[in-house]
Amino acid sequence: MYYFLCDNHNSRNQAIDCANDYDREICDNCGAIHIRYKGIFKFKIMGKLYDYYTYIGMPVISEKFLNILRENGFTGYEVSETAPRRGTVTKIGDPIKEKYYSLTVTGRCGPICDMNGEPFPYCKKCKYKMDSIGLIATGVSFAPDAYDGSDLFAFDSLYNIPIVSEQVKNVLVKSKLTNLRFVPLTEYIYDAKITKEHAIRRIKKGVAYPELIEAWLKYGVLTEQELNEQLDKSND
Numbered sequence: 001m002y003y004f005l006c007d008n009h010n011s012r013n014q015a016i017d018c019a020n021d022y023d024r025e026i027c028d029n030c031g032a033i034h035i036r037y038k039g040i041f042k043f044k045i046m047g048k049l050y051d052y053y054t055y056i057g058m059p060v061i062s063e064k065f066l067n068i069l070r071e072n073g074f075t076g077y078e079v080s081e082t083a084p085r086r087g088t089v090t091k092i093g094d095p096i097k098e099k100y101y102s103l104t105v106t107g108r109c110g111p112i113c114d115m116n117g118e119p120f121p122y123c124k125k126c127k128y129k130m131d132s133i134g135l136i137a138t139g140v141s142f143a144p145d146a147y148d149g150s151d152l153f154a155f156d157s158l159y160n161i162p163i164v165s166e167q168v169k170n171v172l173v174k175s176k177l178t179n180l181r182f183v184p185l186t187e188y189i190y191d192a193k194i195t196k197e198h199a200i201r202r203i204k205k206g207v208a209y210p211e212l213i214e215a216w217l218k219y220g221v222l223t224e225q226e227l228n229e230q231l232d233k234s235n236d
Contacts, residue, residue, distance in 0.1 A: 003169055003182040005152075005162040007054045010179070013047030015055035016089055030123035030130055030209050041080065041102045044087030049098060050179035057160040059103040060084075066101055068175045069152075074168065076107025076150025103162070107150025109142035111157045112190070117141060120190065121215040122157035129157040130212055132194035132202075134221035139186045196221055203230045 007014075021038040035056075043055050051062040061069075066079060079101040086093030111119040112129055114137055121130045142155065152162050164172070169182050199221050202208040208216075216222045222230075 001166050002163055002185045003166075004185065004188060005052075005059070005164050005172075006181040006183055007050075007052055007179050008181050010047070013050065013179075014045075015053035015060055015084075016044045016046055016087065017056070018042040018044050018085065018087070018092065027123060027126040027128070029125040030128070030211060031207060032123060032126055032128045032130075034126065034128070037102075041082045042085070043082065044085050044092060045096060046086075046088050049096070051177040052179045054161075059105075059160070059162060060100050061103050062177075063099040063101070064175075065177055068172065068177065072151075072171055074151035076105060076148075076152035077162075078104045078106055080104070105152050105154040105159065105162045107153030108146070108148050108156055108159075109153050109163065110146025110155070111142075112155040113141045113143065114190075115139040115141055115186070117143060120157070120192070121211065121218075123211060127156045128159075129155075129192075130215060131192050132198070133192045133212065133215035134194050134199070134219040135190070135192050135215075137190040138188075140188050140190055141185060194221060196226070200226075200230055203227075204233075 020042050023036045023038065025034045026032070027034065041058070043060065051065045053060045060082060061079070069077065082100045082102055084096040084100045086096060111122050111127070113119050120135070121133050122128060123130060147153065151168050152164060154161060154163055163185070172180060199208065199216050213227065217224065217227065
C-alpha cells in the first residue's frame with residue numbers, strides 16, 4: 001500500500017506565513033500559478049516543535065527527520081536550509097535553534113490517476129492537475145511503469161505531496177517522528193468540484209481554458225448546447 005505523507009493540521013501547533021522572496025509564473029495554457037521561492041526559506045512555528053509540517057504546499061522536516069532519511073538510504077528528495085522563528089499569525093518571535101529543512105520531492109510516478117488507472121485531467125504544458133473540473137472521486141492511483149522506484153515520490157501533476165510505501169511508512173513510525181499523518185492513496189478524496197454557475201462565470205470572464213472546458217463537458221458540468229450558448233454570448 002502507498003500513502004500520502006501529510007501533517008495533522010493542528011491550528012495551535014503549525015508552520016505559518018513569513019515573508020519570502022519568490023518568482024511567480026502563470027501557465028498560459030491552464031492558468032495555474034507556480035511559485036518558486038528564492039534564497040533561504042523563512043517561516044514561523046506556532047506552538048510545539050514537531051518533526052514535520054506542510055506550509056503553503058511545501059513539506060518542512062526537522063534535522064531528526066532528515067537523519068532518518070539519510071541513515072536508511074532513502075531516495076527521491078532534496079533538502080534546503082530554512083530560517084525558522086517562533087511566532088504567531090500576527091507576530092514574529094525569536095529564531096529557533098533547531099534546524100529545519102524544506103523538502104523537495106524529486107521521485108515521480110506520472111500523472112495522478114483514478115482507481116481504474118485513467119489520468120485525471122492535467123495541463124499538457126505545465127503538467128499540473130487541473131482544479132475545478134467538476135469531479136469528486138475517492139481513491140487515486142499511478143501507473144506502475146511511470147514510477148521511478150524512489151522511496152519518496154510524487155505525482156507529476158501533484159508534486160508537492162510526498163508519497164511513501166508501506167516499508168518507508170513503518171520506518172518513519174518506528175522512529176517516533178511527530179506530526180505525521182499517512183493517508184492511503186485508496187482513501188484520498190480527489191475534490192475538484194465546480195458548479196455550473198461558476199463555470200459560466202469563468203467563461204464570461206475569459207478565464208476558461210480549452211482543456212478545462214473539455215473536462216467540464218466530460219464530467220457533465222456543462223452540455224455542448226450550454227457551452228455554445230455562452231461562447232456565442234461572449235462573441236457578441
